[in-house]
Structures are given as C-alpha cells and as structure tokens.
Amino acid sequence: MGLRMFISELDTCNELTHIKKEVDWKYEIGEITRQYKNKAILFENIKDYKDNYLFTGAFSNLNTIKILLGMDKKSKRKDIVTEIRSRFSVQGNISINNNVRNEYEADEGDHVNLYNLPVPWWHAEDGGRYVGTWHINVSKDPFTNRINAGVYRMQILSKNTTSISVSKGSHLADHVKKHTILKRDSPVAVAIGVDERIVMAAAASFEKGIDEYYKAASLMKKELVLQKCKRSDLEVPLDSEIILEGNIKRGVCVTDGPFFDYCGKKNVNEGALLFEVNVIRKRKKPYFRGTAVGCPGAEDHNLLSLLASIDLVNFHGNTYRQMIQNYFLRHKMFQLFQLTGRIHS
Numbered sequence: 001m002g003l004r005m006f007i008s009e010l011d012t013c014n015e016l017t018h019i020k021k022e023v024d025w026k027y028e029i030g031e032i033t034r035q036y037k038n039k040a041i042l043f044e045n046i047k048d049y050k051d052n053y054l055f056t057g058a059f060s061n062l063n064t065i066k067i068l069l070g071m072d073k074k075s076k077r078k079d080i081v082t083e084i085r086s087r088f089s090v091q092g093n094i095s096i097n098n099n100v101r102n103e104y105e106a107d108e109g110d111h112v113n114l115y116n117l118p119v120p121w122w123h124a125e126d127g128g129r130y131v132g133t134w135h136i137n138v139s140k141d142p143f144t145n146r147i148n149a150g151v152y153r154m155q156i157l158s159k160n161t162t163s164i165s166v167s168k169g170s171h172l173a174d175h176v177k178k179h180t181i182l183k184r185d186s187p188v189a190v191a192i193g194v195d196e197r198i199v200m201a202a203a204a205s206f207e208k209g210i211d212e213y214y215k216a217a218s219l220m221k222k223e224l225v226l227q228k229c230k231r232s233d234l235e236v237p238l239d240s241e242i243i244l245e246g247n248i249k250r251g252v253c254v255t256d257g258p259f260f261d262y263c264g265k266k267n268v269n270e271g272a273l274l275f276e277v278n279v280i281r282k283r284k285k286p287y288f289r290g291t292a293v294g295c296p297g298a299e300d301h302n303l304l305s306l307l308a309s310i311d312l313v314n315f316h317g318n319t320y321r322q323m324i325q326n327y328f329l330r331h332k333m334f335q336l337f338q339l340t341g342r343i344h345s
C-alpha cells in the first residue's frame with residue numbers, strides 16, 4: 001500500500017481529517033498537527049504551495065495503525081505488537097524496477113531548490129524548516145554494499161543544502177566514517193512520502209548489516225519494489241512521492257537546530273552532517289510527509305512505543321537512560337519518557 005493508497009484507505013474508513021482551508025507552512029501546519037495529535041490529517045491547501053498536499057499522523061492512533069497493517073478492527077495493542085514481531089521475524093523480498101518513471105518532475109544541479117517543497121516550519125521555537133521529520137535516509141556501506149535506511153532529522157540550510165542530525169553510533173554515521181576513510185563524500189538518498197511500513201522498518205534498530213528494505217517488505221507482506229537513483233547506485237522505493245539525491249560532504253560539521261524534538265524541548269546539534277542535494281524528483285501534486293514531534297503521545301511516541309515493545313528502539317546513546325526510556329515507552333508513559341530527557345545529552 002503506497003502512501004496514496006493508504007491515505008485513501010484512511011478516508012474510506014473515516015479516519016482522515018481533511019484540512020481544506022488555506023494554512024500557512026510557517027507554524028500553522030505544526031500548530032494544527034499538535035492540536036489534532038490523535039488524528040491522521042491531510043492538508044490540501046498550503047499557502048504558496050497550491051499543487052502540493054501534506055500528510056501527517058499515520059501513527060496517531062491504534063485504528064490508523066491497524067489499517068496500515070491490514071489488521072482486524074477489534075485487534076488490541078498487544079495483538080499489534082505480536083503481529084509486528086512475527087512479521088519482522090521473516091525475511092521479505094525486494095526487487096528493482098529498471099524502467100525510469102516518467103511521472104516525476106526533476107530539478108538538477110543549479111535548479112535544485114528545496115524551498116519549492118511545502119516544508120513546514122513545525123514549531124515557533126525551531127531554528128528553521130525541517131524537510132526531514134518522517135522520511136527515510138538511504139546509504140550504502142562502501143565495503144559490504146549493505147543498505148541502511150534510517151530516520152534522521154534534516155533542517156533546510158540553503159536552497160540545496162540541509163543538515164542531517166545523526167547519533168554517533170548510528171549506521172549512517174558508520175557509513176560516513178567508511179566513506180571518509182576512502183577520502184570521499186557519502187552518497188545519500190532521501191525518500192519522503194513512502195509506504196509508512198518502510199518508515200517503521202527504518203525507525204527500528206536492527207543489527208548492523210541487516211538491510212531495512214527486507215524488513216520493510218516483511219512488514220508489508222509483499223515484495224518491496226525499488227527504483228534506481230539518477231546519480232548514485234542507491235535505490236529508493238518505487239512509489240516515493242519526493243526523492244532527494246546528494247552527498248554528505250566529507251569532514252564538514254554544521255549546526256542543526258534548535259529543534260523541538262521527541263523530548264518536548266529545544267535541542268541543538270552542533271556536530272550535524274552537511275548534505276548537499278544535487279537532484280530533487282517529485283511526483284505531480286506530491287504528498288509531502290512530515291510530522292510535529294515532541295507532544296506527549298504524538299505519532300513519533302506511538303511508533304517508538306510499539307518498537308520498544310519488541311526491543312527495537314536504539315538511539316545509540318546512554319544505555320541506562322535508554323533502558324529507562326524504553327520502559328516508559330512500552331507502557332505509554334510519554335510524559336515520564338520526556339522528563340528523562342534526551343538519550344544524547
């Protein structure tokens with residue numbers, strides 16, 4: 001179920017809130033998202049971005065999650081946890097579609113402009129517009145060719161650059177380290193607006209060397225079809241709404257933030273990576289996907305809570321704090337989770 005099909009399924013099940021009035025990408029989308037934090041929302045009329053939609057809140061409540069996983073309406077949270085665990089325990093299949101899709105509009109080189117995307121300024125206390133809040137970052141280990149897909153926040157810094165805020169122990173950081181040994185930049189692809197189960201697999205922490213695409217396919221219970229990137233040997237999901245291709249610049253650190261993050265507090269990362277974008281591809285009338293994190297019980301917390309119940313949360317930070325936080329997440333004690341602070345402090 002690609003993102004569009006899922007949105008239409010939510011609509012059929014009366015689980016989608018349509019916002020048809022004009023909304024400002026600056027603060028207003030974030031405010032409305034926080035206000036309706038238990039609902040899936042489709043923004044249909046974004047100031048300055050008339051030909052774009054913005055979808056948020058797929059993990060806002062158990063009903064939306066059951067629809068995503070194709071589960072019975074009467075299933076309980078524990079059934080969802082059992083189902084996810086059992087799906088992750090098998091290996092899914094992936095394939096690559098080599099026919100270039102012609103339905104994408106592409107901007108390359110000097111024509112790249114991230115400000116052409118309907119990226120919200122999610123919170124008045126944020127330092128800017130975050131293009132990466134609910135997406136996947138894809139990279140390859142240059143020595144083993146293993147893929148990593150993760151969710152790492154990204155702030156727009158200029159028309160063709162963003163930060164990528166990665167914890168030092170993350171698999172993307174590991175790939176960057178290896179490319180640096182080879183004295184080169186690290187190719188990265190970012191897919192925004194993909195099947196939500198792919199984001200779920202990317203947010204889960206598997207052992208190094210496990211390719212999250214196979215785990216996404218097992219969660220989807222069908223083959224995951226990918227497409228080749230234009231300028232690198234990376235692949236992104238065939239149904240991606242928006243694709244950014246580029247490189248993490250070797251040896252460059254930038255400041256990311258402040259960002260109102262999962263702890264409900266502002267956070268600054270002075271050691272973030274610099275991502276230079278050289279291709280933007282988007283489908284016609286694309287569905288941008290993002291989220292306002294940091295509200296107790298908002299969708300980021302719901303997703304982490306499910307993953308914590310199957311021991312798949314690892315922010316690669318302080319182990320003791322993470323053990324305590326996993327307990328709070330599992331038991332949906334989101335305020336206590338936030339009180340314990342950032343795993344990386």
Ligand SMILES: Cc1cc2nc3c(=O)[nH]c(=O)nc-3n(C[C@H](O)[C@H](O)[C@H](O)COP(=O)(O)O)c2cc1C
Binds near residue numbers: 150152154204
């Ligand atoms: C909404 C959301 C945002 C996240 N943002 C970040 C982030 O900015 N930096 C980070 O290191 N991890 C972030 N994470 C956690 C990682 O996605 C998660 O640890 C994932 O397993 C990373 O993959 P890895 O273990 O393969 O590195 C986020 C998770 C979610 C659900």
